[in-house]
Amino acid sequence: xxxxxxxxxxxxQVYAELSHPNSxxxxxxxxxxxxxxxxxxxxxxxxxxxxxxxxxxxxxxAGEATQKWELNKVVIRHAVGKKEVEEPVVVVGASSxxxxxxxxxCRYLIDTLKERVPIWKKEIFKNKMVWVSxxx
Amino acid sequence: xxxxxxxxxxxxxxxxxxxxxxxxxxxxxxxxxxxxxxxxFPEFDNLSSLAVAVNSExxxxxxxxxxxxxxxxxxxxxxx
Numbered sequence: 001x002x003x004x005x006x007x008x009x010x011x012x013q014v015y016a017e018l019s020h021p022n023s024x025x026x027x028x029x030x031x032x033x034x035x036x037x038x039x040x041x042x043x044x045x046x047x048x049x050x051x052x053x054x055x056x057x058x059x060x061x062a063g064e065a066t067q068k069w070e071l072n073k074v075v076i077r078h079a080v081g082k083k084e085v086e087e088p089v090v091v092v093g094a095s096s097x098x099x100x101x102x103x104x105x106c107r108y109l110i111d112t113l114k115e116r117v118p119i120w121k122k123e124i125f126k127n128k129m130v131w132v133s134x135x136x
Numbered sequence: 137x138x139x140x141x142x143x144x145x146x147x148x149x150x151x152x153x154x155x156x157x158x159x160x161x162x163x164x165x166x167x168x169x170x171x172x173x174x175x176x177f178p179e180f181d182n183l184s185s186l187a188v189a190v191n192s193e194x195x196x197x198x199x200x201x202x203x204x205x206x207x208x209x210x211x212x213x214x215x216x
Contacts, residue, residue, distance in 0.1 A: 031216050047215070048142060048143060049215075050140065050142050050189070050192075050208050050210070052192050053189055053192035053193075053208065054215075056192055056193075078215060078216075089216070090215065090216050110216060113215055113216055114213070114214075114215060114216040115213070116194075116213065117213060117215050118142065118189070118208070118210050118213055118215075119213060119214070119215030119216075120142055120143030120144075120211070120213060120214050120215070121214045121215065122143075131143050131144040131147070131211070131214070132214035133184060133212040133213070133214045134143065134144040134183055134184065134211055134212055134214075135182060135183060135184060136184045
């Protein structure tokens with residue numbers, strides 16, 4: 001199990017991290033910076049984490065996934081700092097004997113991360129900055 | 137008791153942390169801390185939600201607070 005908060009994400013390294021002799025399936029989700037939010041051009045996203053708690057929550061989520069599915073390897077890695085359009089900001093992945101387990105686990109990893117891991121992103125537009133999801 | 141602030145909470149209060157010392161009127165529970173924040177900074181009432189972590193664990197409103205605790209004010213998370 002690899003759980004990390006880093007300054008830069010290199011999505012290519014995740015294959016080696018998830019590879020396992022008993023894993024016939026490796027599933028990876030990469031989240032990246034999108035250029036438009038509601039037709040407004042995003043210049044960059046800035047991520048901030050409550051690092052000690054975020055790592056604990058990410059470890060819990062990885063542990064929950066290994067309870068729910070038969071997984072050989074799990075990776076959850078999130079970036080902090082300023083990220084520009086097309087840059088990767090999060091990578092989650094799992095590997096398992098067959099594909100169903102790793103597909104389902106991968107979705108669980110990213111969906112649950114978004115619900116509870118204490119990480120925040122600010123959208124930086126041309127003329128304003130907005131903390132995402134802060135207001136109804 | 138150290139209180140850490142993140143995301144929009146940091147912007148509302150204007151600092152990334154503050155402390156309650158022994159001589160201060162220290163909030164006794166998570167709910168009391170939230171009420172105190174809302175009174176001083178009404179903008180907290182406009183948020184979609186507000187969570188509090190005590191020593192890096194999400195805590196219910198009824199959770200009691202101690203002077204040695206590390207508290208975090210957690211506005212709606214938006215990782216990923």
